[in-house]
Structures are given as C-alpha cells and as structure tokens.
Amino acid sequence: MKRIFLGGGCFWGLEAYFKRVKGIEKTSVGYLNSKVNSPTYQEVCSGKTEAVEALMVEYDENIISLEKVLNHFFKNIDPTTLDKQGHDIGTQYRSGIYYLKGNELEIIRKVIENIQREYSKPIVTEVKEVKNFYPAEEYHQAYLEKNPGGYCHNLGAILDLKKTEEYNGK
Template identity: 55%
Template sequence: MKEIILAGGCFWGVEEYISRINGVEDTRVGYANGTRKNPTYEEVCTGTTGHAEACIVKYNEEIISLEELLDKFWKVIDPTALNRQGPDVGHQYRTGIYYIDDSDLNIIQKSLEEEQKKHSRAIVTEVEPLTCFYDAEEYHQNYLKKNPGGYCHIDLDSF
C-alpha cells in the first residue's frame, strides 16, 4: 500500500469522494502539517494551529497510480483558491498534497504543472512533505457515510 495525504477543504467531502475511487483501500481524516500537538477540531477551527483538514489515503498502486489519484483530486478542488474551498473559509481549508515518500515528489510536481495549464491564476495548493498528522475525532471519521445528506462542499452525485 502507498499513502498520500490530501487536503481539499472540509475533510468530510474529500474523504467520501476519495473513498469511492477504485484502488483506494482506506482513508482517515485528521489535521496535517500544523504546529500544535494533538489539536482538537475546535482548536483547528480557530486558525491558530497551522493545521489543514486533511485525509490520509492508502491506495493500491497496482490498481490506481498516484498520477490517476491526483487527476481525480484536482477535479474536486479549486487549486487557485487560497484558504478556502466552496463556502468554507480559513487556513484549515487550504488545499495541499503532503507526501511521505520522497519518490512521489516528482510525480506530484508533474501533476501540478499539468493542472496549472488549465488555470489562468496561479495554483496555491501546497506541496510539502508530511511533518505531522493527528487523527480527527471519531465522529469526523467517515462522517458522510454515518450522516447521509450531511454537509458537503463537493457535489458527490456528479462523480
């Protein structure tokens, strides 16, 4: 299994969308690349922890490549929007691709370069190594599976 961490606004929708992709074996939401250890959701929402709402994605690269996974990720975010996705605004809603395996960086950069060709504004999606990840509270895990019809900034019916 390979792992990548994707941040695309509210983690509920990102997790639900990504979990539906063939080859994705597991997902978990949490808080990535901030400064506070073991933050709570309430602390992250203050914008003072530096964390992004994010989703760890475990995928089988024999079924889906990182390139294909990133192509699908780009479809559900606005990579030119700084600190916001849909109606959600704040530093924790920034977009990001956080990698664990240094060998993934070249693939990520090529994907970003291809995506940039589709936009007139600069892409602001962070591409950084993962420095930390803390699991979100249990009620956030698989939130939209537990709460069908719950809030989501991604139109899941269009995919």
C-alpha cells in the same frame, strides 16, 4: 500500499469521494502538519495550530497510480483559491498535497504543471512533506456516511465519479 495526504477544504467531502474510487484501500480524516500535538477540531478552527484538515489516502499502486489519485483530487477542489473551498474559509481549509519521503514529489509537480494548463489563475495548492498527522475525532470519520444530508462542497464530483469505470460501486 502507498499513502498520500490531501487537503481540500472540509475533509468530509474528500473522504466521501475517495472511498468510492477503485484502488483506494483506506481513508482517514485528520489534522496535518500541526504545531500543536493532537489538536482538537476547535483548536484547528482557531488557526493557532497552523494545521490543515486533511485526508490520508492509502492506495494500491497496482490498481491506481499516484497521478490518477491526484487527478481525482483536482476534480474536487479549486486549486486557485487560497484558504477556501466552497463555503469553507480559513487556513485549515487550504488546498494541499502532502507527501511522505520518497520520489512522489516529481510526480506531484508534473501533475500540477499539467493541471495549471486548465486555469488562467495560478495554482496555489501547497506541496509539502508530512510532518505529522493526527486523526480527527471519531465523529468526523466517515461523517457523510453517518450524516447523509451533511454539507459537501464536492457533491458534483462524487456524482460525476459514479459515471466512470473508476467508481467502486460504494
């Protein structure tokens, strides 16, 4: 199994989306690259932790490549907005791709280069190595499964996924 961490606005919608993609084995929402150990949601929202709301994605590379994982990610965000996705505004909502040590950086850069061709504005999605990841409080995990009427800025992406062969039927 491989892991990648993704920041794309509120982590609830990203998690709901990726739980439906074939080859995604596990997800967990949390706070990434915080300068505070084990921050709370309130601390992250204050902006003082410098953390980003992120989704840990564990995927089976025999079923789905990192390139495809990232292409799914870009279907869920506007990579040209800084510190904002949908109605979510703040540094914790910035878009980002966060990798563990390894050769993923080359793949990430290639995908961003290809995606940039689709936009007239520059992509501002940050790309950084993972320093730390703290799982969010339990009520945030699988939030939209527990609260089906909850806010989700990427509902359209979830509906579009259901029309593809990469949908896992969940």
